[in-house]
Amino acid sequence: MFEERRIALAGAMEERGDWPTDSPWVRAAVDAVPRHSFAPDTLWRWDGDAYVAVSRATEPERWAAEVYGGPSDPAVTQVGDGRATSSLSCQSVVVDMLDSLMPEPGHRVLELGTGTGWNAALLARRAGPGQVTSVEADPGLAATARTRLEAAGAGVTVITGDGRLGHAPGGPYDRVESTYAVETVPWEWVAQTRPGGRIVTPWGRMGHVALTVAADGLSATGWVQGLALFMPARDAPARLGWQEVRGHAPAEEEGTHTLDVTRLADPHLLFALRVLLPDVEVVFGDRDGPVAWVHDGRSSWATLTASGSGSASGPGAAFQGGPRRLLEEIGTAVARWEHHDRPDLYDFGMTRTPDSQYVWSHDSDTGPRWATVAGPAQPVG
Secondary structure (H helix, E strand, O other), X not given: OHHHHHHHHHHHHHHHXXXXXXXXXXXXXXXXXXXXXXXXXXXXXXXXXXXXXXXXXXXXXXXXXXXXXXOOOOEEEEEEOOEEEEEEOOHHHHHHHHHHHOOOOOOOEEEXXXXXXXXXXXXXXXXXXXXXXXXXXXXXXXXHHXXXXXXXXXXXXXXXXXXXXXXXXXXXXXXEEEOOEEOOOOHHHHHOEEEEEEEEEEXXXXXXEXXXXXXXXXXXXXXXXXXXXXXXXXXXXXXXXXXXXXXXXXXXXXXXXXXOHHHHHOHHHXXXXXXXXXXXXXXXXXXXXXXXXXXXXXXXEEEEEOOOOOOOOOOEEEEEEOOOOHHHHHHHHHHHHXXXXXXXXXXXXXXXXOOEEEEEEOOOOOOOEEEOOOOOOEEEO
C-alpha cells in the first residue's frame, strides 16, 4: 500500500521536474527515509468546513492517501482551535528547500521546527549522524519526533525550546533551516552560523530565501528561491481569514476598476505585492469569470471582478469594506512593480543585518530596496 503510493508520488514529481538534478542526494534521501514512518496515527483532512480526523487504524487507505498525496499536498498532523498547527510539508517544497540549503556530508546543521522529524532525518541522511540539531517549541511534538528519529537511527539531537533563539551551544553551524515561516529572520540564526554558512527559511506567507552569512559575520544576504508556503511560528500574531474579515455586512463602497484581474494570478506579481504590501493577501479564482479576493488579515477587504463581458480587462466591479481602500493600494503597488521593470520572484533577494532587514530586487547594492522589519515595507536607499 505504502510502496505503491511512494512510487506514484515520486513519479508525479518526476513528471513536474521537481527532483533537483544538481542535488541527487535529495531523492536518494527521500527514497531511503519513508515519509509514512514519521506520520502520526491520526492525520487531519479539510472537508471544506473543518478538519476531520483520519485514523490509520480504521481508515488505512485514506490515511496512506493523506501521507502520500500529490507533490504539493501537505499532510496535516496537528490541529488546535480549528487551525492546522503542524504538518508533514508537501514533498515538493521539502525537496526544494533541501536543494536550496546545499548541505554537505560533515556539515553541522541546525533545524528550527522539528515537527514530525522527517525533515531532520533527511538532513541527517546527508550530513551524517550527530551532525543535526533540531529545535521544537511543542514538548509533545519534540518527544514524539525524538522517539521516531531514534528508531530510525538518524542520530539527531532534538531540543525543546524557542526556535527564534536558535541553539547556541551547538554552534557555529554550517547550515540553518527553518521549517516554519518568519517575517523577520532572527539575528540569532545569523550569529550562530559561520561566515560563508547558509540559512534557508520561508518568509511570511509566500516565498523562501537562502541567505549566505558575510565573511565578517555582520550580515546575511541572498536570493528568493521559490514559493514555499509554510505555517507561521506558533507565537506569530493571528491573522483572520477572508470570510472573517469580510463578514456579512454590505460593502461600504461599490465601484469599478480597470485592473486586469487575471494578472493577480501571476506568481511573480503576487510576490511583488507581498513585498510592497506585506500584510495584504490576494487569492485569485474563477467564479463565473476571473475574481480576486483581497484582505489584510484584520479589518479591510476588497473583491475585484472582471468586466461583465467576462473579459480579463476592466472596467470590472469592485467592492470594498474596512478602513483601508485595498483596491487603490493594489493599483499603486502594481504601478510600482511596473516602474521597476516587473521583476519576477527570482529577481528579489533579502539582506539581514543586526538591526535591519530589507528586500531588494535585481542587485543587493544598487537595486531598489524595501525595509521589512517593522510595519509595512518602506522604500529605503
